[in-house]
Every structure is written in structure tokens, then in C-alpha cells.
Amino acid sequence: MSESGNYKVWMKAEPDGSRICVVPYLESNQSARLRYELVSTKRGPSGFSRSQQSGTVAVVGCSPRELARLTVSFQEGDYCEVTLQAYAQERLVAAETLRFS
Numbered sequence: 609m610s611e612s613g614n615y616k617v618w619m620k621a622e623p624d625g626s627r628i629c630v631v632p633y634l635e636s637n638q639s640a641r642l643r644y645e646l647v648s649t650k651r652g653p654s655g656f657s658r659s660q661q662s663g664t665v666a667v668v669g670c671s672p673r674e675l676a677r678l679t680v681s682f683q684e685g686d687y688c689e690v691t692l693q694a695y696a697q698e699r700l701v702a703a704e705t706l707r708f709s
Contacts, residue, residue: 614638617692617702628708629679632692634665635672642667643695644675652686682708 614637622629632646646661659678667673680688688708694701 613701614640615642615694615696615702617644617694617704619690619692619704619706621706621708624679626681626683627679628682628688629677630690630706631677632675632704633672634667634675634694634702636667636669638669640667640696641665642701645693645695646676646678646690647693648678648680648688648690650680650682650686650688652683654683654686680708 616635617633619630619632622631634642634644641664643664644662649658650656661676661678665673665675678690682688689705691703691705693703
């Protein structure tokens, strides 16, 4: 979990067989409109992949907000990194990275 002043981001990872579902969240202690970026990279025996999602979200003070759902196929020998960044008026206000191997 990453907290920066008024903003907090975190991700939950839910294993599902050979896949991992990553659910990113954003919370603010005040109402705000924020932009987020969710980037995943995976390296392993089958090669390299990268995906990116982004969007704008309105958060209401003290209410966690689910931003998206990202499902990553995962096998033995893979390394995966998922990064969530939140921006307020182009300024990075919170970030979190999950790593799986």
C-alpha cells in the first residue's frame, strides 16, 4: 500500500489456477478527480509481454474505489510486475508495485 498525503493506492492479487487477477484500488480523504495508470510486464520462457490501462476516476472522500481488473496468465519461470500510479493534475500522488515470480 502506498500513501501520499491525501491519497492511497493498493492492489489485491487473487490467484485462480494458472492466472492471477489483480484488482487495483484508490482512496482519498477528500473528493477528487484523478488519473491512474496500470502497467503490467511479464517475462518468462514464452517471451515478453506488456499491457497498459489508464483512466480518469472521481473519488469521494474516504470511499475506496476499485479501478479495474487485470488478469495475467502465469506459469513456472515467469516474472511479472504490475505498477499502479495515481496522478492529480499531472502530479504523481501515489504509486504501488506488485511483483510475482
